[in-house]
Amino acid sequence: MSSQNQSSVLHKFKDILFSTMSSEELLSSMDSFNAREDDVFLVSYPKSGTHWIAKVIENIPNAEITLTSPIELGDISKFEELKMCCKRRVIPTHLSYNMLPVDIKQKQCKVNYIVRNPKDTAVSLFHYYRENPNLPGIESWAAFLELFLRGDVVYGSWFDHILTWEDHKNDENILFIFYEEMKKDPSKSIKKITTFLGINVSEREINQIACKSSFREMKNDAAKENCDANKTICALTSNRSLVFRKGAVGDWINYFTSKQKIVFDELFAERMKHSELARHFED
Numbered sequence: 443m444s445s446q447n448q449s450s451v452l453h454k455f456k457d458i459l460f461s462t463m464s465s466e467e468l469l470s471s472m473d474s475f476n477a478r479e480d481d482v483f484l485v486s487y488p489k490s491g492t493h494w495i496a497k498v499i500e501n502i503p504n505a506e507i508t509l510t511s512p513i514e515l516g517d518i519s520k521f522e523e524l525k526m527c528c529k530r531r532v533i534p535t536h537l538s539y540n541m542l543p544v545d546i547k548q549k550q551c552k553v554n555y556i557v558r559n560p561k562d563t564a565v566s567l568f569h570y571y572r573e574n575p576n577l578p579g580i581e582s583w584a585a586f587l588e589l590f591l592r593g594d595v596v597y598g599s600w601f602d603h604i605l606t607w608e609d610h611k612n613d614e615n616i617l618f619i620f621y622e623e624m625k626k627d628p629s630k631s632i633k634k635i636t637t638f639l640g641i642n643v644s645e646r647e648i649n650q651i652a653c654k655s656s657f658r659e660m661k662n663d664a665a666k667e668n669c670d671a672n673k674t675i676c677a678l679t680s681n682r683s684l685v686f687r688k689g690a691v692g693d694w695i696n697y698f699t700s701k702q703k704i705v706f707d708e709l710f711a712e713r714m715k716h717s718e719l720a721r722h723f724e725d
């Protein structure tokens with residue numbers, strides 16, 4: 443991919459690549475955002491399962507919430523738009539902890555952080571780049587993996603992102619959800635989310651949420667939808683159906699050569715050497 447191609451659809455802010463749908467003015471005004479104490483932030487590195495958690499939260503009976511578009515998506519009028527929400531706001535974001543508006547930290551708003559095995563995340567982002575006209579063209583998986591390892595992709599390095607958030611994983615207002623655990627036992631993760639949000643749900647309701655947020659249901663629903671990129675959490679696409687590809691754990695094995703795995707694992711070992719989260723991603 444040429445750097446010209448990359449710069450035509452992405453721009454750098456504080457050394458991190460963003461889609462041109464996130465204006466520089468908005469990104470540089472994050473600290474003027476007024477949080478509400480009952481706001482919920484749905485945080486992730488791209489392709490970690492954001493839509494999945496959003497669907498779970500949207501389906502909690504009597505939750506009385508509004509799911510907004512990502513806080514960093516749009517122009518400077520964004521915060522005015524968010525002010526118009528009357529219900530409890532659930533606001534997605536792919537920002538690292540360091541870039542999060544300061545008022546969210548001061549008010550200790552609830553944050554649901556979803557994290558996924560970085561190899562599967564890389565594969566998912568590769569496909570998303572390939573199919574999304576709003577992202578730079580990609581020549582091959584090998585070329586994309588190099589960009590991913592350098593953090594030269596939207597929202598920067600997976601390692602930097604997760605490490606800024608890991609420092610806060612024991613904060614009372616932050617809940618970590620692991621994609622792989624949720625895949626194994628959706629009801630258990632859904633229960634964690636509802637408890638964290640302080641909403642009582644019955645076992646029956648949890649099972650209903652699990653059904654409505656299953657990969658198959660979500661993929662079918664998306665195929666029927668005609669979504670507007672600015673109004674939904676599809677931060678980088680005008681086509682929601684691009685989001686639901688395989689929804690599997692371990693698909694990376696079909697992409698990484700043994701040499702690529704070694705390179706990846708070496709970088710992982712180096713960057714995650716002090717991380718307690720690293721054990722979640724041991725293959």
Ligand code: A3P
Binds near residue numbers: 486488492690
């Ligand atoms: P794949 O590309 O591996 O299929 P995000 O919502 O953060 O953009 O993440 C998208 C990834 O989450 C995609 O991964 C998508 O298929 C997967 N996903 C979305 N909904 C899911 C669900 N209900 N169950 C499992 N995976 C889901």
